[in-house]
Amino acid sequence: MDISIDDILAELDRDTTIVERSDPSSQVPLTSDGNTTMVNSSFDPGQIPLRKAGLQDDITPEKDYTRLMTLWRNERCSPELLPFPTLLMNRMLRRVQEQMEKIENISMGFYEDGAAGPSQQPNESAFGSNKDKLPLLCMEAELERVKFVIRSYLRCRMHKIDKYMLYLKQLEYAGNNAASLKELLSEQELVYHSRHFASLLKLFNSSVLRHMPPELQAVNDTEGSISMVDEPEWGRFVFLHVKMPSERALKEDPLLERNEFGKPCYIVTIQELNEDVELTVGGIYVMRYEVIRDLLRDGKVELI
Amino acid sequence: MSLPDYLQCTFSPEEIQFIVENEPIKIFPRISRNRSQTVRCTLITTDDTSINQLVATRSCEVVLWLALLLKQQRKCSIIAPQWLTVQSLDRSIQFEKTHPDRFSAMPWNWLVLAQLLFKRAPDDFHDPVHDLRSRIQDLREIRQLKVLRGLRHLNESHLQLDNLSLLEVNELRPFVLDTMDKLRNIHSVSNQDTSQQTTTTQQDPLEPL
Secondary structure (H helix, E strand, O other): OOOOHHHHHHHHHHHHHHHOOOOHHHHHHHHHOOOHHHOOOOOOOOHHHHHHHHHHOOOOHHHHHHHHHHHHHHHHHOOOOOOOOHHHHHHHHHHHHHHHHHHHHHHHOOOOOHHHHHHHOOOOOHHHHHHHHHHHHHHHHHHHHHHHHHHHHHHHHHHHHHHOHHHHHHHHHOHHHHHHHHHHOOHHHHHHHHHHHHHHHHHHHHHOHHHOOHHHOOOOOOOOOOOOOOOOOOOOEEEEEEOOOOHHHHHHOOOEEEOOOOOEEEEEEEOOOOEEEEEEOOOEEEEEHHHHHHHHHOOOEEEO | OOOOHHHHOOOOHHHHHHHHOOOEEEEEEOOOOOOOOOOOOOOOOOOOHHHHOOOOOOOEEEEHHHHHHHHHOOOEEEOOOOOOOHHHHHHHHHHHHHOOOOOOOOOOOHHHHHHHHHHHOHHHOOOOHHHHHHHHHHHHHHHHHHHHHHHHHOOOOOEEOOOOOHHHHHHHHHHHHHHHHHHHHHHHHHHHHHHHHHHHHHHHHHOOO
16 A cells, blocks of 8 residues: 555545534644544534535545445455554544434433424423434444444454464564554554563463573574464455446556456456456455455455 | 454354345335424434435335334334345246356345345235245245355365355355365365476486486
């Protein structure tokens, strides 16, 4: 992923103006990290038209959620750890936080909108107050769903961080790849990874390794018949769905070709077998992960 | 540890249902809502205009989980999709029978959606539910048979499974992936062996000299 810093800044700016124009303080912490952005958000009815205005933009809550779902499914199916979507996750967490406060406000009975007034009046009929519970019910149900996806996504990543700990550690030491580990993991995950690695190494050292001859003490020995560093299984088979490209991509994407039936398809090569395979748009395939890795990174296929 | 074993190789049926529940579906509201009356319902994952502007008896589109929620509150009826009628299911069954090597073009979520609607909204169908249910079951069995027959064609290269639904993919996943991984390993090892053999046989004629 080669994104210039200008793109990131532009996206950050756009992002804050769409959702949080009412709250200027949020622009400062957004540049540092995702945690602090969650604290400062007060609900303001004026946000709604603003957010609607943002619909023409590429960033909408709906699209973000769809993206998160795709990322979650990709992460669950792929053998390697995929890059962490820092900006997307910041936005998602901020929305969850805002939504929680909003729900709190509504259920406490003080809602900025005058329309909510009737629910506080004692002479309101049972029917009316019952009706007012419906939005709350929907919002709570939705919140739980979002929380579930985020949780499951993070747990899946954590599992992979544990599994490929040494491999990731080596990425960090491999000189120019240092940036790639930062891209791969979120800040919290980086901390988790280094602390977990340190304490596990300490445990190994104190319980086993110090009793061994010095030449056998390494934990990242790749010389022997079996490498001690667990790499992701690049050749593992995955189920994938070839996404329908946009109109523009249909015309301009150099990777897209037409097969004999005139359908657009991507052509990939399985190195080991010297075999070319057509991946028709809309089709479902079982393929080796290494073969479709680049297509996945470009978002042209999704794992299912 | 952070991800239980049974979730590492595939999705659980509940998670599949969760994914399907994000899809839009048409409903037929029994209540009207507008902005002046009620607390606005603001959603963060989907477009909330349709839910805020419900008009009784005017059909509109919402996401499935919302539809099921409203249905549970008896606030709407769900309009079954076009393919979920006795007539079109019969057509699909016919297609499956006449094309033994292909799957009919069912939506990717047909199985889950049908089961969900049978369970949660059985009174919203025009056709009798038991008829629909038996046809879905037939369809599923025919397709399952095809899948099982196709398993003998598993190879180390790749596999194309168009029109297979998400649930079907999910239940196939552990078996197909493991088998193909094994085949791939066997293939690569046997390849190494043959390449070694050819190098030794090439060297062999030299020895007598």
